[in-house]
Amino acid sequence: MLTMRAALPTLMFVAVVLAGCGGSKSSHNNIPPSISPIDTLNIPADTDTQVITLTISDDRTALEQLVIIASSSNNTLVTGEGIVLGSNATSRTLLISPEADTIGTTIVTLTLSDTDNNTVQTQFQVNVIARQTPAEGFVRDIFANDENSKPLAINGIELQQDVDDITTFDDLI
Numbered sequence: 001m002l003t004m005r006a007a008l009p010t011l012m013f014v015a016v017v018l019a020g021c022g023g024s025k026s027s028h029n030n031i032p033p034s035i036s037p038i039d040t041l042n043i044p045a046d047t048d049t050q051v052i053t054l055t056i057s058d059d060r061t062a063l064e065q066l067v068i069i070a071s072s073s074n075n076t077l078v079t080g081e082g083i084v085l086g087s088n089a090t091s092r093t094l095l096i097s098p099e100a101d102t103i104g105t106t107i108v109t110l111t112l113s114d115t116d117n118n119t120v121q122t123q124f125q126v127n128v129i130a131r132q133t134p135a136e137g138f139v140r141d142i143f144a145n146d147e148n149s150k151p152l153a154i155n156g157i158e159l160q161q162d163v164d165d166i167t168t169f170d171d172l173i
Contacts, residue, residue, distance in 0.1 A: 032118040033058035033066055035110060040125045041096070045103050049126075054092040054110070061114035068092060069113075074106035077128055083108065098128045 036055035043049055056066055068085055072078040078098050086093040096108065106126050113119045 030114075030116050030118055031059045032120045033061065033112045033114045035068075035112045035120060035122050037122055038094075038108075038110075038124040040127065042127045042129055043096075043098070044131045045098070045128055046100055046131065048098075049094075049096040051086075052094040054094055056092055056112055058114045058118075060116065063090070063092075065115050066092075067113045069111045070094070071109050071111075072106045072126075073109070074104060077102050077104045077106045078108070078126060096126055098126075103128050103130050 034057050038052060038054075041049055054068070056063065056068070058066055064087070070083040070085055071080065072083060076099065078096060082097040082099065084095040084097065086095070094110075105128070107123050108126055109121055109123045111119055111121045
């Protein structure tokens, strides 16, 4: 009988501990945060994206405590400074500003973390496409410059009037 009395308090203690685990805020029962997907973005060179509203949520962490980190796979096209995250009490926003005079593709990764260190990622492609520039006005601007003027750029190619070199405009022909 003494043996049963010793086992009974041990079992009761274990039962109390197990009952206490179900109500705790352990990360085992915590659902990771969520972030809405973003479709592929196509933007003309030398322009920013529209402001993108991000839809984020978490089952336990308040919106203002969720942390978003953004990165670009092509830092020549979009640097870390070219990805601007904004927030207010009710929403988060994203603005992407590619480097000047560049075209190409990058993958932007957004990583969302809650206060329990649960994370989720979403990725989307950004295509920075060459602008269509009317030739008449652009050529007029090139020839209006003198030899000491800053070269003009179109789609990442610098052009400068140089009457001494007849091959200057070969790439355009």
